Amino acid sequence: SDNALTGDIPDSLLNGTNRLGAVWVNLSSNRLEGSIPGNLDEFTNLYIDLADNKITNILGSRFCNQQHGEWMDGRVAQLSFSCDAILCPPGTSLPSGFQLEQNKPCLPCNDPIEAQYFGTTECVLPAKVVEKLILEFLYENLNGHQWTRQDNWMSDEPICRWYGVTCTNHTSGAADHGVVSVSLQRNNLASSASPSTISNLFFSLPSLESLNIEGNDVPLSFEQIGNLTKLQSLIVSQTGLLSLDGIGKAKALRELHANNNALAGPLSQELFSLTKLELLYLSFNKLSGSLPLEIQKLTKLREFYISGNDIEGSIPTQIGKLTELRALAMSANELFGSLPNEVQLPKLEYVTLFGQKGERRIDGSLLTFEESPNLWFLDLSSNDINGSISENFLKNNVNAENKAVSIYLNFNEIRGSVPIALGRFSNLDLGLAGNMIDYISPSLCDKDHRLWMNGAVGIVGNCDVILCRKGTYGTLGRQRDSSTPCLTCDNSEGAMFLGSTYCLEPDGERRILEKLYAETGGSNWRVSTGWMKEKIPICQWYGVTCFSAADDIGVLALELDDNGLVGTAPSELYTLPHLKSISLKENIELVVGFDGIENAISLEELYLSATDIQSFNGIEFAPRLKELHLTNIGLTGTLPDEFFYLSSLEELYLNYNSFSGTLSPKIGQLKNLKYFYVYDNELSGSIPSEIASLSTLEDLVLAENIFSGQIPVELSSMPNLRLFSCFRREKAGPKLEGTLPAFDMVPKLTNLWIGHNLIHGTIPAEFLSSSHDIEVVSLDHNRLVGAVPFELNRYESMPFTIELAGNRISELPREMCDNALWMNGTVRENRCDAIMCDVNSASPLGRHVDDNSECQQCESKDAALFFGSTTCDIQAEERDILLKLYDSCGGVDWEVKDGWDTSETICKWYGITCTKFNTVHSIRLGGNNIRNTPPKELFDLPDLHVLWLHSNPITFRFVNIESATSLSDLRLDATGMTSVDGISRAQSLVDLNLRFNLIGGSFPSEILKMTNLKTLSLGDNNLTGTFPDDAFASLSRLRVLRLGSNQLSGMLPSFRECKSINVVDLSGNRMSGPIPDTFFDRTSVNANLFIDVSDNQLSGFVPLELDRFVSLTLYLRENRITGIAKELCNNVGWNDGDLEKFGCSGLLCPPGTWNNFGRETQNENTCIPCQSSQNSIYYGQNSCGDVTLFSPTSAATVDKLQVGGLWMIILSPILLLWI
Structure with missing residues (x-):
């Protein structure tokens, strides 16, 4: 039994055997055909098991009678249907193939075709029927009617004649079963079913040895591929394949083609269990990680193609175990280091390793390949x-x-x-x-x-x-x-x-470097050793690195950090043919552009932090740029799309800028990105889920922006992510909320920083379950509730820190208090308190860190109700705080007080807006007859973002304002305020309006400590005194400054340290002296600037340096301006197009003329000549005053204007002077 015997049972079976004795024969589970031989009727006591063969006749009239009653252990005589004791008839079955007991007869099949022979043990469709059904299902589910070729499919022709189908040992195609090969490559197959459904159909063809569906949209999955015990060739290139999971079950596989798919991440370990594999093609996917040492297990491998991926590291010496290898293709990966001698394999014929993409590439000496005598193709280019x-x-x-x-x-x-x-x-x-x-x-x-x-x-x-x-x-x-x-x-x-x-x-390279020296103030560089010395090779000049220091050619790197470069870096730098790295960072007065960067064919690293970048135009054409540093360049606006077209970029650093708007989903295009740092910008909105598609990403730093919404769950499945940071300690505004993702499929995660947000719910039990090297998890100051999962105790023997203070944690597993290495080792001494202060105790840090932060027992049992409390203060109810405002500030006399001091929910009280958690978000009670001093408890409202009390006769104090850590918008204009003492503690403030008050004296120095301010309005007060030139340097995020109608004096600040500013109003003050040549000289040329310095005492020329701005609104009327450079009058984008229409008069009316605006505008389009001979000699007057033409001041001015001999005076009713 259980063999592969075929053919008919011979008539001579058992000849010579005693026919009167008991005889036992077992021939079950073979492939025997025909009928039971008739000569066996001579046996009186025969047991013959022929189940599970292809018997078509049992000669019942001869065997199934009383003469043979002792057959089959006597059951032929005992059973009602005596023949069933020998074999079940066609159309029925039993596991034994024949009837053993009277009450357990042969059972009918659902379809007679399922049991075509006597002795069937299981009702199943015959192979040819199954195969045809499978092929028909494949046709229906793979867009069969649209196939390029579909010859004979779904016809009555045998399936072995259907296009692309080959059957075993039947070259004529007349057979109708035994499918061994399906070849439908590039035939417009498209799946309308799930990958598992289609895969299971293919993998149910019992005899399949070869499957080729290359170039069709049919991604497979391999869970059931183990059914194909004979499968030797699998060609699934360009099918959209996503994973090789399960491929290790195809033990007979000799050939696997999976090029041009969507395979990502490290090479599947299952591949290395396919020890019969001879051909392996995995090119043009997104495979990453190093080439595993297990490659040595594939000792029969003859061809290995894995070009166009992101395989990194060096080629392991274990590749020398592949002694059968003929072809090795690993081009366009990220391999680096020297080629191992072991790659010189004895049967090697074809090798291509050209164009490695990483920061490092294949280097070292060229191997001789002496031990590869058959080699005929070798490509190690680039x-x-x-x-x-x-x-x-x-x-x-x-x-x-x-x-x-x-x-x-x-x-x-x-x-x-x-x-x-x-x-x-x-x-x-x-x-x-x-x-x-x-x-x-x-x-x-x-x-x-x-x-x-x-x-x-x-x-x-x-x-x-x-x-x-x-x-x-x-x-x-x-x-x-x-x-x-x-x-x-x-x-x-x-x-x-x-x-x-x-x-x-x-002397091309020398000339380019000389031009850099000349155009960036080289004579004033801090270090310029060797530069401009004719006899010293350029490769010995300070900051220049070449192939060899003795050369006078071949510049590889230029490093002139913090070296006092001033001016504009010449675009010719990008034509240095071998240049791989430019580092000009910390030269704050150096302008760097990107015109011509497409010529930088070798450039991989660009360090430009703390320089003056005015435009990113052209940067997208950098052909090989991998590392870009643009930290602290002061740019505003949305992140330029140009970044997202740098396809080779691996590292992007944009920290400490003022980029705003949303983070574009286009970031998902940077498929090679490993490090993305955008710390301390103004990006808002949700984190795009597309960022999770960056399978190579290791560090993602988004902290101190204004991101909000749910953290994308996709971030929980990033295979290489080590660091994710999105905390919000400093900035007010919307925050991350929603539940805490599990981060359970981030195996390399070591640092997670998402504290100071509004994340709520419990910590999932599976939190960090795949992370084996976790170091720090910061979840403090969110709204997490419940218990700390005991599962985190898996890190008991690791130096692990978890920050949980300021949440609503109700349980801490005591086992964690024995983990001596936790919390930087403080658990050893401080036990549980090192993790979190216990309930009813508190510390400013929410845990015991050092001698200054011991957990103190609270006096009241109603204080510190959760683990990790930072104060013993009993939090007042928000209703009580608002009622205190109402009672202490004359609420009964308010103009509008709907809902106040009633049982109505506070979120429906007039002027109150709430969060979705029903906590107070905004208080807007401007112009409502509020009196007295608002209570300091207002600042204890935890989610207070907006406080508007303007136009009320109140006495406002800033006591306790530091508690309002979410407060971003404060309006106290027109309240009679006289002092801002204590306001600097409001570090979260973004918008501050204190106009129309009585604040006097010099500009408040406290305000200069409020580094998050974007809008500052202090106009219409009594401020006096002067500004230092760098007065607002500390307010790096400032965009709007309104100081009009004060009594400020002295020189006009240059605002060169305020790169983000775009609105300045200093009108109606006493500013004097010339407009500085450096006025806004570090602001982007593309900024949309509004500057109002009208009604001051500014003198001299309008600086030509302002000509750099494309769009500028500049109000200068009623000053002592004596000249305008003609070049300024050609700026069609200035003053809302007035210069395009009126020329210089659109900026300022010429001397001797006037109109209400001091310039020609669309609404008032004439500068009117003064009638008297005693007219104004200045530009931009809005009246004709009694001015003496040749006063000492004007005479001095005229003298100054005679520079270069280009001047003209008309002593008539009009004085015109154009420079």
Whole structure:
């Protein structure tokens, strides 16, 4: 039994056996056909088991009678249906294949076709029926009617004649079962069912050995692939495949093609259990991580293709175990380091490792490949291989005399000569352009090598077809044919090596560096050692790094950090051909642009933090940029889309700027991004879920922005994420809320910082369940409730810190208090208090950290009701606080008081707006006859964001304002305020309006400590005194400054430290002196500026330096302006287009004229001449006053205007002066 016996049962079966005795025969579970031999009727006591064969006749009339009653242990006589004791009839079945007991007869099948033979043990459709049904289902679910080819499908033709179907041992196609191959590649298949449904259909074809669905939209899943015990070839390239999970069950697999799919993350360990695998194709996916050492298990592998992924690290020496390997393709990954000697495998024929994408690439010396005699193709181009080519290179190659060999080593750092030993090759295509080759023997270019370079040596007859000679160049670094000769450089040093692809200008690199020196104030640099010294090679100049310090060419890096560069960096820097890194950070007066960056073909690193970036136009064309540092450059507006087109970018640092708006979903385009830092900006809205598609991302720092909403659950499934930071300690405004994601599929997470938000709910039991190296988790000052999950005790033996203060935690597992390494080791001494203060106790930090933060027992049992409390104060009910405001501030006399002091919910009281948690968000009671002093308890409202009490006769005090940590908008204008003492403690304030008050004296220094301010309105007060030039430098986020109608005096500040500011109103003061040349000189040229300095005593010219701004509204009337540069009058975007229409008069009326606005506008479009001879000599007057033309002041002014001889005075009713 249980074998593969076939054919009919021979008539001679049991001949020579005693027919009168008991005979036992078991032939079950074979493939026997036909009928039971008739000569067996001579046996009187026979037990013959023929179940589970293909028996079509049991000759019942001869065997199923009393003469054979002792057959089958006597059951033929005992059973009602005697034949059933021998075999169940067709259409029925039993597990035994025949009836054993009277009351357990053979059972009918649902369909007779399910049991076509006697002795069926299970009702199943026959293989040919099953296969046809499967194929029909596949047709229906794979868009069959739209297939490119569908010959015979769904017809009455045998399935083995259907297009793409091959059956076993039936080359004629007449058979109707036994499908061994399905080949439907590029046939417009498209799945309308789930991947598992389609996969299960394919994997139910019992005899399938080969499946090819390449180029169809049919992503499979491999959970059931183990059903195909004979599957040897699986071709699923370009199908949208997402995962290889389950592939390890295909134990017979010899060939796997999965190119051009969506596979991501590390290589599946299941691949390495496929020990019969010979061909493995995984190119052009998003696979990452290093090449696992387990690759050595695939000892039968002959071809391994994994190009176009993100595989990183060095090639492991274990690759030397793949002794059968013929082809190795790992190009366009992120491999680095030297190639191991073990890669020189004995049967290797084809190797391509060109163009590694990482910060580091393949380097080290060129291997000789002496131990790979069959090698005929090698491509190591566009890497960092250095040194010379050994004379033993390809020494033992068997193809030298009789086969074409291709060797490509272009664009590396190879030096020296082309080995003469390569002359033994008769047909060689050799790529060496873009290296530092200085010699090739003419013997390699003679008639004996006429087949070299695809026959070009024989046609052209010189070495230029291998490498352009020195002093010449070609786009390929060589002459391609007789019609494309190498071109001669204008200077002999323009191409110093053989195989150049471009020409440097005479002293090109030196001239570019000299231009940098000249245009950025080189003589005043802090360090300029070697610069501009003719006899010192540029590679020895300070901050310049080259291939060799002895060279005078080949600049690789330029590092001039914090070196006093002033001016504009020349765009020619981007033409330095070998430049990989530019670092100009901390030169705050250096303007850097990106015009021409597309020429920086080698540039990978750009460090420009704390420089003056005025526009990002062009940066998207940087061809190889991987690292971009733009910290503290003071830019505003939305994140430029240009960033999202830097496809090779791996690191982006944008900390300490004022970028606003939402974070674009386009960030998901940066598929190579590893580090994204945007700390301390003004980004708002929700965190885009697309960021979770960045499978390579390691550090995600979004802290101190204004993100709100639910943290995307997708962030819980980022395979390489180590750091996620989105805390909000300083800034007011909407915060993250919703429930806490589990972060249960982030195995590399070490730091999680999301404190000081509004995240609520419990901490999930599965929180951090996959993170094995977690170090710090900061969840403090949220709204988490319930218990700390005991499951976190999995980290009991690790140095683990979890910040939970300021939540509503009701239970802390006491086992955690024994974890001596927790909380920086403080648990050892302070036990549970080191994690969180117990209920009814408190500490300013919510836990015991040091001697200044011990947990103190509260006096009241109603205080500190949760673990981790930061105060013993009993929190007043919000209703009580509002009632105190009502009672103490004359509520009964308020103009409007609907709902106040009633049983109505506080969220319906007039002027009150609540959060979705029914806590007070805003109090807007301006102009409501509120009197007296508002209570300090107002600042204890935990979610108070907006407080408007303007236009009320109140006496306001800032006592306790530090408690209002969410307060962002405060309006106290027109309240009679005289002092702002204590206001600096309101660090969360963003918008502050104190206009129309009685605040006097010099500008309040306290306000300069409020670093989060964006809008500051102090106009119409009694401020006096002067400003230092850097007065507002501390308010780096300030955008709107309104100080009009005070009595401020002195020089006008330059505002050069306020890069974010776009509105300044200093009108109606006593500012004097000229407008500084540095006025807003660090503000972006694309900023939309509004500046009102009218009605002051400013003098002199309107500075030409303002011409840099594209859009500017500038009000200057009623000053002592004596000149306007003509260039300013061409700015069509100034003053809402008035300059485009009226020229200079759209900025200021000329001397001797006037109108109400001091300039021509769309509404008042004429500057009116003064009638008297005693007219104004200044620009921008709004009246014709009694001014003496030649007063001492005006005479001095006239003298000053005679610079250069270009001046004109008309002594008539009108004085015009145009400079």
